[in-house]
Every structure is written in C-alpha cells, then in structure tokens.
Amino acid sequence: MNWLAHALLSEPDTEVRIGNVLADLVKGRERKQxxxxxxxxxxxxxxxxxxxDTHPVFLRSCSRVSHPYRRFAGILIDIFYDHFLASNWEQYAAIPLETFTGELYADIQAYPITFSEDVQYALDRLIADDRLGMYQHIDGIQNTLKRISNRIESRTGRDFELDSAITQLTDNYNALSDDFAHFFPLLITHVQACDSQL
Structure with a gap:
C-alpha cells in the first residue's frame, strides 16, 4: 500500500502514524535515531x-499490468489502490479526506525531529502540493508516476517514462476498482487483528 492507506490504517498516536507513513523514506542511521x-x-x-504483497487479490491486480510495466506492477498497484481509497474515502473513514490529510500534514510539520535534506524536501513537496489529496484524481496519479520516473532517471542516468503507465489504471479501471473493494476490507481486518495482539 502507499502513503494514504498507511496513514489511515495506522494507530491514532501521532508518532506511530508518522513512523508508519514515513517508513520507506526514513532508513538506516536516520531511522535508528x-x-x-x-x-x-x-x-x-x-x-x-x-x-x-502476498495476498491473492493484490497479486491478481498485479497480473492485470501489461508489459513493459510488469516489473513495476507492485509499485503501480500500490499507487492505484491509494487512488481508489481516496476516491471512495467516505466508505472507509469517519472524517473528510481534506480534514484527514490536513491533520496529518500538520502533525508532520510539528514533529520535533530534523530529517535529512532529501526526506525533508519530499515532505515539504508532499504537503505543499497536497499529494495525498490529489490521489483521488487521475492526473494526480499520473503526476505521482512522473515523479517516480524522475527519481529513477536521476539514479540511473537513463531516460525513463513510468508516467505512461497511467494507461494501466485507465484501461483496467473497473477491474482494479473491484479488486480494491474486495481487498481493502480484508486488509482492515488483518490490521485490526494485529493491533489487538500488541
């Protein structure tokens, strides 16, 4: 799952939620602090x-991704699922999406830790562009894919266009929407079971 789902499924404790959301950004020595x-x-x-990543419904969604994007299927479906979550937010959350993301952004800005320059830049752009809120729009998803393309290009020095993979969402929209509607309640149940064991 991508950032929005992790935020929604987290415990309400502010630090726990921030750790859940930023787990893929804060790593190594920075995480140990x-x-x-x-x-x-x-x-x-x-x-x-x-x-x-191992659930049959998620894997079914991944199988809907065609070549040459198949090796990025997991990343794409994570992002596409956040689109369906944002688009159907009222089915899963008690407060409006704008309120939820606004509170999350405020918590991140108030967090009393200085992150590395790269992490802080990513967070500043996340908040300034309301990237979590933009997941509800197709062009918001395409912009996300473009940013991933740019990161891959900067790391590899090669041209890369993952943003064209937006067709994998638009061409399979109903099937992927059905997959998400099937999967997300199962994930909620799993998370609740894990939380009850803590």
Missing part, C-alpha cells in the same frame, strides 16, 4: 506491506 513510537509505526507499515 527515531523514538520507539516511530519505530512501532515502521513495524506496522512492514506488516501491512507483507500482508498486501
């Missing part, structure tokens, strides 16, 4: 990913 609550959020994130 974080609080126990932040690290609990990281573990929560990892449990969500482990369940998701």
């Amino acid at each position: 974080m609080s126990d609550a932040f690290l609990q959020g990281v573990k929560h994130h990892q449990k969500i990913d482990a369940f998701t």
Whole structure:
C-alpha cells in the first residue's frame, strides 16, 4: 500500500502514524535515531506491506499490468489502490479526506525531529502540493508516476517514462476498482487483528 492507506490504517498516536507513513523514506542511521513510537509505526507499515504483497487479490491486480510495466506492477498497484481509497474515502473513514490529510500534514510539520535534506524536501513537496489529496484524481496519479520516473532517471542516468503507465489504471479501471473493494476490507481486518495482539 502507499502513503494514504498507511496513514489511515495506522494507530491514532501521532508518532506511530508518522513512523508508519514515513517508513520507506526514513532508513538506516536516520531511522535508528527515531523514538520507539516511530519505530512501532515502521513495524506496522512492514506488516501491512507483507500482508498486501502476498495476498491473492493484490497479486491478481498485479497480473492485470501489461508489459513493459510488469516489473513495476507492485509499485503501480500500490499507487492505484491509494487512488481508489481516496476516491471512495467516505466508505472507509469517519472524517473528510481534506480534514484527514490536513491533520496529518500538520502533525508532520510539528514533529520535533530534523530529517535529512532529501526526506525533508519530499515532505515539504508532499504537503505543499497536497499529494495525498490529489490521489483521488487521475492526473494526480499520473503526476505521482512522473515523479517516480524522475527519481529513477536521476539514479540511473537513463531516460525513463513510468508516467505512461497511467494507461494501466485507465484501461483496467473497473477491474482494479473491484479488486480494491474486495481487498481493502480484508486488509482492515488483518490490521485490526494485529493491533489487538500488541
């Protein structure tokens, strides 16, 4: 799952939620400096990913991704599922999406830790562009794919166009929407079971 789902499925504790959301950004030495609550959020994130990445419904969604995008299927479906979550937010959350993301952004800005320059830049852009809120729009998803393309290009020095993979969402929209509607309640149940064991 991607950022929005991790935020929604996290415990309400602010530090745990921030750790859950930022688990893929804050790594190595920087992660070791974080609080126990932040690290609990990281573990929560990892449990969500482990369940998701091996679930038959998620794998079915991945199989809908055609070549030449198949090797990025997991990344694409993570992002596409956040689109369906944002688009159907009222089915899964008690407060409006704009309120939820606004509170999350405020918590991140108020968090009393200085992140690395790269992480801080990513967070500043996340908030300034309301990237979580933009997941509800197709062009918001395409912009996300473009940013991933740019990161891959900067790391590899080769031209890369993952943003054209938006067709994998638009061409399979109803099937992927059905997959998400089937999968997400199962993930919620799994997360609740894990939380009850803590």
